[in-house]
Amino acid sequence: MKLSLSKTLTLLLLLVVQLSLAQEQTISGTVSDASGQPVPGVNIIVKGTTTGTQTDFDGNYTIKSSEGDVLVFSYLGLKTQEIVVGTSNTIDVTMLEDTESLDEVIITAVGIKRKPDEITTAYENLKADEITSANNPDAVQSLAGKVSGLQINTTSAGVTPNTEIILRGVKSITGNNTALVVIDNVISTATILSNLDPEVIESINVLKGPNGAALYGSRGGNGVIVVTTKKGTNEQGQMRIGLTSSVTIEDIAFLPETQDRYGKGYWGEVDAFDQGSWGPEYDGSLQPVGLPYPTQSDFPVSPYEHIEDNILPFFTNGVTFQNTLTISSGDQDGYLTLSANKRRTEGVIPDDEYNKDFFSLNAGKTLGKISVSGIARYTNEKQNTASAYNGNGGGNNVYEQLLQAPGNVIVQDFSSGDNGDHWTAFGDSPYWIIKNSRRNLRQQIIDLSGEVNYQFNDNINSLVRGNVVNSSYDFIDYNNAYTAPYTITGDGRDFQSTLQLQSGNSRRIYVDFLTNFNYQLTEDISLKSLIGFNFTEGKSYLLDTQGDQLTIPGLYTASNISSGIVIQDVRSIERGNAIFANVDLGYKDFLFLNLTARNEWNSRLQSITSDISDISFFYPSVSAAFIPTKAFPEIKSKVLHKMKVSAGYVKVGNIGALNRHDLFDIGGQALGFPYSGLNSFVAPTSTSASNIQPEFVTTYEGNINLEFLNINGSPRITLDASASFYTNDNQILNTSVSNSTGVTQSIINVGETETDAYEIDLGITPIRTDNFRWSANVGYASQKTIVNKVTDQSAQVSIDNFGGPARFAVEGQEFPVILGSAYERDEEGRVVLNQDGSPRVASGTKILGKTTPDYILNFGTELTYKGFTFRATADYRTGHVYYSNVYNDLTLQGRSFITAENGRGNFIFPNSTIIGSGVTNTTVLTGPSYGGPTPYAEYQSFVQSPQFGGVDENFVLDATAFKLREVALSYDVPTRFLEKSFVQALSVGFSGRNLLTILPKENRGYDDPEVGGGIGVFAQNPPTRFYTMNINLTF
Structure with missing residues (x-):
């Protein structure tokens, strides 16, 4: 009986399974939009299960389900649809636009x-x-x-x-x-x-x-x-796993062009020890190059001939490996995303490395009227690079030392890493620098945010949001000692080791309390507003220890410093409170008004004599938008689809020029102390005025947005234009004060600038078919800032903290401009010569140009064909200049083109004039003498003289540049090829960055003008370009 019952149950179970299998069927179809075009990437889920798929590029899909199941079709921007499975195996869906x-x-x-x-x-x-x-x-x-x-x-x-x-x-x-x-x-x-x-x-x-x-x-x-x-x-609450993996190759984009006529030497003679290229013309003969290493009697020799890009072999191909894993899930009541990213980079400078680990957790849940959310992010970075400035080599970094290599030097022949194995006696070998002058940095960032929102009713909700960011870092910057084993021309090279240890920590707390109101006041008028309170606090500390003469080589600790110890301990704090309000009024969806107001209290404004009213400042704004094509539908046509105009007035306080309060305002420890049990501190040299106020920026803005040729719900042409006008007064500047006050400078409110800014964006979609789409955009932007006032004591102020040519704010001029030494010129712009024929240097400094472009053009395009997508981005900027330290250095060393254009003898300065009595000249000019020991050396003497090498004007170049920023090609594999795998989506891509840079003829690849802010500082690497291959998987 038991056996019979068992057989019966087995037969019934098989029957149920058979019926279930019989009911399950393969459903296929096509998803399209209102215009009939296929929609790729639509999510299709069997409701109440984790079974799902996506449409391919042609909008097609296939999914297994049973009769009576509900298929849910969802896509961003389109209304979600639910369809019950019937007896048909084909379900085609048309999805409508979700305007909300x-x-x-x-x-x-x-x-x-x-x-x-x-x-x-x-x-x-x-x-x-x-x-x-x-x-x-x-x-x-x-x-x-x-x-x-x-x-x-x-x-x-x-x-x-x-x-x-x-x-x-x-x-x-x-x-x-x-x-x-x-x-x-x-x-x-x-x-x-x-x-x-x-x-x-x-x-x-x-x-x-x-x-x-x-x-x-x-x-x-x-x-x-x-x-x-x-x-x-x-x-539908389905969990998804995403994996993105990429590898990027980096190489040198371009190097400076150099003259190929003269080689290593000085005063026209071959010199094995010198780094200059002031030798005789190349003749292919074997000549000594560099130091007698490893003995003092053997000199390395090489052919005396030019080598194109001879420093290029020093660099390596950089590589970056990057992987991102994302796990996400969610439903209508909550979401969860966990992401982990690992990046490993090896730079183009040998031994330079960067490693980063990044983790993030983003989660939220709605429980009735209460919703909570939180974000946690953690970043861990490690960087090991050659020091930006090598303390042993006179402040020169790797790239600068390489640029000084004469054109006949085979750089890789000096790769032992010993300073004695070098092509010159007057600098450090770059191979030595990368091993003995380095910076090791570690940084950790913890970023935590949380929010609690309570929905009182359909119209009112309140929330509290908090954020804490803690960032800590430490680095070791060291330069090992070096003593030359011999002396050259009586000059030995003996450099002490140096060490800098620095650690720091900063913490920022940010809290918002907000209440939002959302009412439809009448059938035509809507109100959306909020009131809020904000609290911020920032704390930071820095401990810096520097010194030299390490007792034990290679031990990089403060206790190993034996001389010149300087310790700096800086701790600062800032607190701020604010109340604010925002009101948005709408009328019939075509007229909108926005009003804002904010009052802040910030400790940066506080001084010994100030009270609470002194640290308070208020600023409002008002703006409006009007849509004529909605207000007057009759003006719409087949050409004009939409028009929107907006304008606004804003006044904003700015305290960015003020520092946080220093808790130990003692100015730092004096050099050489402690001494004999005594300590000494340097007093601060600057202080704030007791009534310091924020800068205030007043802005007027106007915008217009146009859409043309709306076809199937999408405009083929868009045009956006904007004009804005800023007045920034009450600016915070340093001004000189009497030394009797105990300080040399005081921070006061005095400066004023005006800025005009314009933007125009044009977007077009010339082609849009079922399988092919091409869109392009062009953007134009220009900004011009004029300095109306600096201080009562001076009409100019520097914004750079170094000597030589620098950026300044000058009354009546655009901001910023470069000030530096220049030639005296006549009314026609010709250089005035002295009676001996040498160019005359003007007294003081002159404006050499502005460092901000007249305008910038952005270009972008996108082409899609079935699963292929091609994108490209480029820009062009012009109308500005920059000072090139690289050009200056190459010229003084005899490497730039200008040092070979006129030979190496006497010459007459071009485009020049001598201002005299007008007496007829009967003497043939051959050029002045600049003190060279031979006529052949005259040009070197001139280039290195104050009449040329000391004139900043000669090294200010046109900063115009065209850059191909990005090019990317990707392919989305159709989902029909993935049906039998556990992979839901797969795409592969290839991309390049900075692939092409076009510079003016006068900039022979000396610099990327974009780096350095108009002052082409040293401590840079050469420009690079990137080639990437990536793969994206979704499970």
Whole structure:
């Protein structure tokens, strides 16, 4: 009986399974939009299960389901549809536009969502694929060339280049001009954005105007970069795993062109020891090169002939490996995203390395009327590079030493790493520097955010949001000792070891309390507003120890320093409070008004004599937008689809020029102390006036947005234009004061600048078919800042902290300009000569040009064909200059083209005139003498004389440049090829960055004008380009 019952149950189970299998069927179909075009990437899920798929590039899909199941079709910007499976195996779906979804744009740090029509200031939004298409590991650099009015300036190169973000030009003479960065509704920094893995970014919204200052504080006056990261939202709760892996090869983009006529030597003679290229003309003979190493009697020899790009073999091909793993899930009530990124970089300088580990957790949950969310990010960086400045070689870095190599030197023949094995006795071998002069840096960043939101009803909600960022670092910067084993011409080389140890920590706390109101006051009038309170606190400390003469070579500790110890301990703090309000009124969806107000209290304004009213400042804004094509539909046509105009007034306070309060304001320890049990400190040399106030920037802005030729719901042509006018007065500057006050400078309010900024963006989509789409865009931006006033004591002030030519603010001139030595010229611009024929150097300094471009043009294009996507980005900037230290150095060493153009004898200065009595000249001029020991050496004497080498004007070059920023090609594998695998999506890509740079003829590859901010400082690496291959998998 038991056996019979068992058999019966088995038969029933088999019958149920058979029936289930019989009911399961393969459903296929095509998903298209309202215009009939296929929609790739649509998510299709069997409701209540984890079974799902995506449409391929042609909109086709295949999925297994049973009769009665519900298929859910979802896609961003289109309305989600649910369809019950019947008896048919084919289900075609037409998805309609979800206007509510398309129109939502996050525009503020407090998470306010506004439709594009409601926004009353100029902005530009970048999606994830625009940021990651070229696989740039630095999210800040990936913005270059993509937004009109936005400049990404590189201030230093190498494996970890430093960048700054400038929107609509520089406006403050000595204060902060960089745009504010906001990440997931919390104020952040460009450094943290650079460290953020670009793969976790969902979008970047660039607010060009200062309207966001009421919500962000005074730092928002320079524009805002609003970053939103991915949250893993998935209506069906399906878990997804994403893996992105890439490898990037880096090589030298270009090196300076050099003369190929004269080789190593001095005064026209071959000199084995000198680094100059002032020898005789190349003749191919064997000549001694470098030091007698390893003995003092054997000199290395090589053919006396030019070698093209002879320093190139020193560099290696850099390589970067980067992997990102993302696990995400979510439903209508919550989400979770976990991401891990590992990056390993080897630079083009041998032994230079950079390693970064990045982890992030982003989660949120809604529980009735309460929603909570939190973000945790951790970054760990390690950097090991040759020191930017080699203390033993007179402050020269690797690249500078290489540039001084004469054209006949075979650089790789001196690769032993010993300073005695070098081509010159007057500098350090770059192979020695990379092993003995290095910086080891470690940095950790912990970034924690949390938010609790309570929804009182459909109209009111309140939230509290908090953020804590803790950043700590330490580095060791060392230069090993070196003593030459011999003496050359009586000059020995004996350098002591040096060591710098520095550690620091900074912590920032940011808290928002907000209440939002959202009411439809009447059928035509809407109200969206908020009131809020903000608290910020920042603390930092720095401990720096420097000294020389290490007792034990290779032991890099403070206790091993035996001489010249200097210790600096700096600790600072800042606190700020603010209350603010934002009101948005809308009328019939075609007229919008925005009002903001903010009052801040900040400790940077506080002095010994100040009270609470002295550290308070208030600033308001008002702006409006009007859409004529909605107000008067009859003006719409087949050509004009949409018109929007907006204008605004904003006043913002700026305290970026003021430092945090120094808790130990003693100016640092005096050199040579402690001594005999006594200590000594250097008094601060600057102080703030007791009534210091913020700078105030007043802005007027106007914008117009046009859409033309709307076909199937998408405009073929868009045109956006913006004009803004800034007045920055009450600027915070240093001014000289009497030494009797105990200080030499005082910080006061006095300067004023005016800035005009214009942007025009044109977007076109010439072709859009089922399989092929081509779009392109061109952006134009110009900014011009005029200095109206500097100080009462001076009409100019330097913004650089070094000697020689520098950037200045000069009354009545554009800002900034380069001031330096120049020639005296007549009314026709010709150089005035002295009676002996030598050029006359003008007294004092002259304006040599401005360092900001007249305008910048951005170019972008995108072509898609089935699964292939091609993107390219380029830009062109012109109308500015920069000072080239590289050109100066190459010229003084006899390597630049100009040193060989006229031979090496006497010459007459070109385009010049002698101002005299007008007596007829009967003497044939052959050129003046500059003190060279032979006629052949006269040109070297001239180049190295104050009449040329000491004249800054000679080394100021046109900074015009065209750059092909990015080129990327990717392919999305159709999902039909992945049906039998566990892979849901697969794409592969190839990209290049900085592939082409076109410079003016006078800049023979000396520098990338973009690096250095107009003053081409040393401590740089040569420009590089990048080639990347990547693969993206979704499981």
